[in-house]
Amino acid sequence: MGPSGYPGTVRTHERVLAHLEEGIAVGRWGLGERLPGERAIAEDLGVSRPSVREAMRILEAMGIVRPGVGSGPGAGAVVVDRPAAGLGAAVRLHVASGTLPVSDVVATRAALETWAMRVAAERVGAVAPQPGGEPRAGVPAGRLAEARRLLDAMSEPGLPVADFVGLDQDFHLELVRIAGNQLTEAILGGLRSAISSYVSDGVRRLSSWPTTADRLCVEHAAILDAVARGDADAAGQAVHQHIWGFSTETGLAGDGGPGPAVGAPAGAGGD
Amino acid sequence: MGPSGYPGTVRTHERVLAHLEEGIAVGRWGLGERLPGERAIAEDLGVSRPSVREAMRILEAMGIVRPGVGSGPGAGAVVVDRPAAGLGAAVRLHVASGTLPVSDVVATRAALETWAMRVAAERVGAVAPQPGGEPRAGVPAGRLAEARRLLDAMSEPGLPVADFVGLDQDFHLELVRIAGNQLTEAILGGLRSAISSYVSDGVRRLSSWPTTADRLCVEHAAILDAVARGDADAAGQAVHQHIWGFSTETGLAGDGGPGPAVGAPAGAGGD
DNA sequence: GTACCGGATGTGGTCTGACCATATGGGCCC
DNA sequence: GGGCCCATATGGTCAGACCACATCCGGTAC
Numbered sequence: 001m002g003p004s005g006y007p008g009t010v011r012t013h014e015r016v017l018a019h020l021e022e023g024i025a026v027g028r029w030g031l032g033e034r035l036p037g038e039r040a041i042a043e044d045l046g047v048s049r050p051s052v053r054e055a056m057r058i059l060e061a062m063g064i065v066r067p068g069v070g071s072g073p074g075a076g077a078v079v080v081d082r083p084a085a086g087l088g089a090a091v092r093l094h095v096a097s098g099t100l101p102v103s104d105v106v107a108t109r110a111a112l113e114t115w116a117m118r119v120a121a122e123r124v125g126a127v128a129p130q131p132g133g134e135p136r137a138g139v140p141a142g143r144l145a146e147a148r149r150l151l152d153a154m155s156e157p158g159l160p161v162a163d164f165v166g167l168d169q170d171f172h173l174e175l176v177r178i179a180g181n182q183l184t185e186a187i188l189g190g191l192r193s194a195i196s197s198y199v200s201d202g203v204r205r206l207s208s209w210p211t212t213a214d215r216l217c218v219e220h221a222a223i224l225d226a227v228a229r230g231d232a233d234a235a236g237q238a239v240h241q242h243i244w245g246f247s248t249e250t251g252l253a254g255d256g257g258p259g260p261a262v263g264a265p266a267g268a269g270g271d
Numbered sequence: 272m273g274p275s276g277y278p279g280t281v282r283t284h285e286r287v288l289a290h291l292e293e294g295i296a297v298g299r300w301g302l303g304e305r306l307p308g309e310r311a312i313a314e315d316l317g318v319s320r321p322s323v324r325e326a327m328r329i330l331e332a333m334g335i336v337r338p339g340v341g342s343g344p345g346a347g348a349v350v351v352d353r354p355a356a357g358l359g360a361a362v363r364l365h366v367a368s369g370t371l372p373v374s375d376v377v378a379t380r381a382a383l384e385t386w387a388m389r390v391a392a393e394r395v396g397a398v399a400p401q402p403g404g405e406p407r408a409g410v411p412a413g414r415l416a417e418a419r420r421l422l423d424a425m426s427e428p429g430l431p432v433a434d435f436v437g438l439d440q441d442f443h444l445e446l447v448r449i450a451g452n453q454l455t456e457a458i459l460g461g462l463r464s465a466i467s468s469y470v471s472d473g474v475r476r477l478s479s480w481p482t483t484a485d486r487l488c489v490e491h492a493a494i495l496d497a498v499a500r501g502d503a504d505a506a507g508q509a510v511h512q513h514i515w516g517f518s519t520e521t522g523l524a525g526d527g528g529p530g531p532a533v534g535a536p537a538g539a540g541g542d
Numbered sequence: 543g544t545a546c547c548g549g550a551t552g553t554g555g556t557c558t559g560a561c562c563a564t565a566t567g568g569g570c571c572c
Numbered sequence: 573g574g575g576c577c578c579a580t581a582t583g584g585t586c587a588g589a590c591c592a593c594a595t596c597c598g599g600t601a602c
Contacts, residue, residue, distance in 0.1 A: 012556065013328065025367040037582060048557045050321050053583085054328045057284065061329045062361045064368060069583045070565030076582060081370045083361065090333045090357030091454070096296040097335065099352045104454040111386040111455070112379075119378075183362070183375040184382070187458060280563090283585065308553060319586045324555090340554045341594030347553060 012047050013054035019045060020055060024064065024079060035065065035077040062086035083182065087190030095194045102198045102252055109191055110243040112184055113176060117227060117235040120178035125230020140178050144228055147174045151224060155217050157210075161203050164213060165196050171220060175227055202250030216246065283318050287326035290316060295335065295350060306336065306348040333357035354453070358461030366465050373469050373523055380462055381514045383455055384447060388498060388506040391449035396501020411449050415499055418445045422495060426488050428481075435484060436470050442491060446498055473521030487517065 010018075020035065029035055038056065042049045056077060059065045063085025065077045094100045124140045150171040154164055169192050176188050206212050219242040226235035291312075294300055306312070309327065313320045327348060330336045334356025336348045365371040395411045421442040425435055440463050447459050477483050490513040497506035 011554095021364060021367055024364075025369070027369070031368070031370065039582090050324070050558095051556070053321070054325060056583095057325045057328050058332045058360075059364070061332055062364050064364050067583060068565090069563070069581095071581045072566040075565065079368070081365065081368065083365045083371065086361030086364070087358055089329075090354065090361060093292060093295075093330070093333050093335050093357070094352065094354045094457070096292060097302070097350070097352065098296070098298070099302065100354065100454055100457075104452045107390075107452050108383075108454040108458070111383060115382040115386070181375045181378050183371055183379040186365070186371075187379070280584095282583095310553090321587095322585065327554090338554060339594090340592075342552050343595040346594065 012051040013058075016041065016045060016047060016052050016055035017058055020059060029079050031079055031081055033079055034075075035079065037076060061089060083186030084189035084192070087186050088193060089190075091190050092193050095197075100194075102194075103247075105191060105194050105198065106243065106247045106252060109188065109195060110240055112188055113172065113243065114236045114240045116176045116179040116181065116184050116188070117223065117239045118232040119181065120175055121227045121230050121232040121235040123178060123180060124227055125232070143174055143178045144224070147171055147224055150174060151217065151220050154220065159213075161200065161209065165199050165203075168199070168216070168220075169196055175223065178227065198252055199246070202246060202252050205250045212246075212249070216242070219245070283322040284325035284329075287312065287316060287318060287323050288329055291326060291330060300350050302350055302352055304350055305346075306350065308347060332360060354457030355460035355463070358457055359464055360461075362461050362465050366468075373465075374518075376462060376465050376469065377514065377518045377523060380459065380466060381511055383459055384443065384514065385507045385511045387447045387450040387452065387455050387459070388494065388510045389503040390452065391446055392498045392501050392503040392506040394449060394451060395498055396503070414445055414449045415495070418442055418495055421445060422488065422491050425491065430484075432471065432474050432480065436467050436474075439470070439487070439491075440467055446494065449498065469523055470517070473517060473523050476521045483517075483520070487513070490516070 020041075023029055023035075035041070036044070038049050038052045042052045045052075056065065056067065059077075060067060063082035064079065066080045067077050068075045091100070091105075095102070095105065120140075124144070150167050153159075154167045154171065159167075173185070173189055173192070176185050179185070203209055203212075219238065223235060223238045223242060226238050291306065294306075300306055307315070309320050309323045313323045316323075327336065327338070330348075331338060334353035335350065337351045338348050339346045362371070362376070366373070366376065391411075395415070421438050424430075425438045425442065430438075444456070444460060444463070447456050450456075474480055474483075490509065494506060494509040494513060497509050
């Protein structure tokens with residue numbers, strides 16, 4: 001296995017990555033199962049362990065595997081599924097590098113979440129008419145209950161800002177989950193740290209945080225109610241105004257502002 | 272930052288990653304500049320080169336740096352900015368692992384792109400009234416011209432499917448760029464390979480590809496015209512129907528279908 | 543003086559072999 | 573039979589080395 005790594009051919013760790021990726025794709029290693037040990041993979045492919053490790057690092061960064069030391073179950077590289085890990089890390093790094101404007105994060109979040117709230121409301125509305133309905137009727141109910149619980153926790157007076165922001169994120173994500181789109185959920189989950197960061201920055205610019213906190217809670221309640229009622233239009237509008245309202249109030253939306261307001265009064269004429 | 276759940280100790284490559292990330296965030300190494308060599312970083316932090324390499328692999332996978340061998344400018348790890356690289360890879364891996372349904376990709380793409388087309392149309396409409404206007408008036412014009420060129424190329428009869436799909440993606444992304452949201456552009460760019468993949472799959476299910484290709488070109492023209500006119504409603508509706516129409520025709524939208532149709536005649540009851 | 547050519551240098555890419563820390567599980571001792 | 577200790581398997585890390593490549597700089601040939 002001579003030194004076979006020079007430009008023109010794929011690097012060794014990329015070969016390993018392709019091999020592992022293919023194995024995962026065809027189900028050779030399913031969710032929750034363990035990959036062979038690094039040494040075994042290296043021997044199988046005739047490469048060195050460092051190369052295997054580099055590929056493993058990438059899979060880990062993408063949220064595909066979770067490394068575990070020791071022995072027995074739970075040890076070794078386990079196939080997991082945390083799409084938000086990779087997406088979130090990527091977004092975080094690019095925001096950190098300063099090439100992703102905060103206003104873009106706000107706008108993208110608003111667009112996706114507005115859409116998600118509409119879908120969520122429609123799904124809830126679709127199952128509501130069937131009280132005893134089996135079909136996935138329980139899921140939204142549980143999510144809604146959890147969202148309500150988070151909302152209550154957020155209403156606690158004197159809650160530290162950091163805690164509030166964390167609960168706020170949990171609340172939003174819980175509602176997003178009702179929409180049932182894993183990719184959207186992963187993207188928004190990935191934006192979580194970026195969003196928390198700009199929200200925290202924004203709070204520092206406020207004259208009266210408690211006042212704003214109260215308003216945010218009221219808005220949250222409105223969003224939750226709209227989704228629970230199955231009112232897509234109201235849910236979309238509420239979350240749209242919620243996100244852009246805060247952004248505008250804190251002067252974060254540098255360049256654009258609310259923009260087209262998808263799902264809001266927009267031309268939604270069709271709606 | 273590291274994947275949660277690690278007991279106590281921080282792994283070495285994570286320390287390196289944090290160090291590099293911080294340096295990039297504070298501008299110690301700006302876009303296009305070179306990072307210190309792997310050996311230098313290792314010595315600075317008192318770690319081994321393999322650990323530095325693992326961190327470097329992650330940054331590379333996220334599209335933050337580009338490795339370059341040799342010497343002189345262009346060699347070494349250069350700070351780049353390709354948000355789509357990380358997002359795309361993450362999406363690709365998760366779709367490959369079978370945990371991200373194609374229908375989710377379609378829905379998320381439709382939601383984001385519908386919104387983006389509305390923004391794009393509004394931006395074009397905002398600059399149109401000022402024929403000689405300096406303010407970023409030329410950008411949309413250039414993008415529109417490029418989109419038109421791609422549309423022409425796509426209309427070529429007998430074009431191989433792979434080429435058509437590639438041009439199709441380029442066309443969509445070119446229009447998305449007009450919206451001016453880097454994050455949305457990066458996400459949709461990242462979805463590119465996943466989208467190409469499902470489009471190619473879909474084409475194979477069609478009875479008459481040439482017929483569909485013609486229709487897609489007509490739809491593309493309608494989208495382009497709407498954006499060029501600055502008609503946000505029409506642009507949003509057109510792209511929404513374009514994406515969901517193809518998806519429905521090829522039976523790819525397994526579970527949901529058009530859904531709430533943001534910015535389009537919602538309820539799209541139609542379907 | 544100019545053009546060419548070859549080594550010096552610095553970079554990432556890879557390999558080898560080793561040791562450490564941890565977690566499990568089985569065998570040994572009590 | 574129960575509890576303790578060590579074998580074992582795993583990832584985490586390190587050190588040193590070699591290779592392929594790209595550039596730069598010097599010397600040499602013309």
